[in-house]
Amino acid sequence: MKISPAVVLFTGLATFSVAAGDITGTVTLQGTPPAEIPIKEIKADPFCGKLVTDQPTTRFFVVGPNKELGDVVVMLKGISGKSTGATAEPVVLDQEKCLYVPQIVALQTGQKLLVRNSDPLLHNVHLTPKEKANETANAGKLNLPQMEKAPDLVYTFPAPENFLRFQCDVHKWMFAWVTVVDHPYFAVTGPDGKFKISNVPPGKYTITALHRKAAPNGIDKEIEVKEGADTTVDFTVELK
Ligand SMILES: [Cu+2]
Structure with a gap:
C-alpha cells in the first residue's frame, strides 16, 4: 500500500502528542492553620456591606476536610523561554463583593491579565x-482607580515573579497574589488540593509547590516524566 505524505505527517503529529504526559497530584497541609480572621471592615463599609450577607474572612489557608490545601502554585523549575503566554487565553482577576477572586493567580509571561470590577x-x-x-512594562498602570462598569484593566508581565501583590487602596483588606511563570507547566490547586499540569514533554524535572504563607520559597521534588506516561506527585506542606 502506498502511504500518502499526509498520513505520514498525521501519524508523526499523533506520536509527538502522545509522548507528552500529565503531572497530577494533591497537596495536603500538615498541622493546624491559624483561624482565619473575620474582615469586619467589609460588613461595616457602607457600600461593600450591602453586597455581603455572610461575614467574609481572610483566605490564608484554603483547607479541605482531609487537609487538602488549595491556592498552592505548583510549577516546574529551571525552564525558561518556553512561554506560550502571547497566544494563551487571558486570565481574569475579578473584584467581587470587595474581595479579589481568585486571590491566588498564576499565568505566563506575556499572557494577558484582565483585572475586572464586577462590583457596583x-x-x-x-x-x-x-x-x-x-x-517598567506596566508603567502608568501601577495604581489606577477602576469605576463601576469600567473596562477591564489589562496587564502583562515579561519576567517570572512569585506572588506579585495586587491591592486596593480604597479597601485596605483587598489583596491578590499573581505568580508569573516563563512556561506553561504550572497549576494552582483547587479547594480539593488537586492540581494537573498537562502536556509535559518527557524528561527529568524539579517541581515545586509554593504556598504564600506556609511555603513561600517552594517545596522542591525531583520527578521524571516518562514518554507517554502520566506522573503523580503529592506534596505535604508542613506548618512549623
Ligand atoms: Cu476595592
Missing part, C-alpha cells in the same frame, strides 16, 4: 511588582 462601586488597582521589568 469604585476600586483602586495598585500593584507592586518586585521585578523591575514587570514594573
Whole structure:
C-alpha cells in the first residue's frame, strides 16, 4: 500500500502528542492553620456591606476536610523561554463583593491579565511588582482607580515573579497574589488540593509547590516524566 505524505505527517503529529504526559497530584497541609480572621471592615463599609450577607474572612489557608490545601502554585523549575503566554487565553482577576477572586493567580509571561470590577462601586488597582521589568512594562498602570462598569484593566508581565501583590487602596483588606511563570507547566490547586499540569514533554524535572504563607520559597521534588506516561506527585506542606 502506498502511504500518502499526509498520513505520514498525521501519524508523526499523533506520536509527538502522545509522548507528552500529565503531572497530577494533591497537596495536603500538615498541622493546624491559624483561624482565619473575620474582615469586619467589609460588613461595616457602607457600600461593600450591602453586597455581603455572610461575614467574609481572610483566605490564608484554603483547607479541605482531609487537609487538602488549595491556592498552592505548583510549577516546574529551571525552564525558561518556553512561554506560550502571547497566544494563551487571558486570565481574569475579578473584584467581587470587595474581595479579589481568585486571590491566588498564576499565568505566563506575556499572557494577558484582565483585572475586572464586577462590583457596583469604585476600586483602586495598585500593584507592586518586585521585578523591575514587570514594573517598567506596566508603567502608568501601577495604581489606577477602576469605576463601576469600567473596562477591564489589562496587564502583562515579561519576567517570572512569585506572588506579585495586587491591592486596593480604597479597601485596605483587598489583596491578590499573581505568580508569573516563563512556561506553561504550572497549576494552582483547587479547594480539593488537586492540581494537573498537562502536556509535559518527557524528561527529568524539579517541581515545586509554593504556598504564600506556609511555603513561600517552594517545596522542591525531583520527578521524571516518562514518554507517554502520566506522573503523580503529592506534596505535604508542613506548618512549623
Ligand atoms: Cu476595592
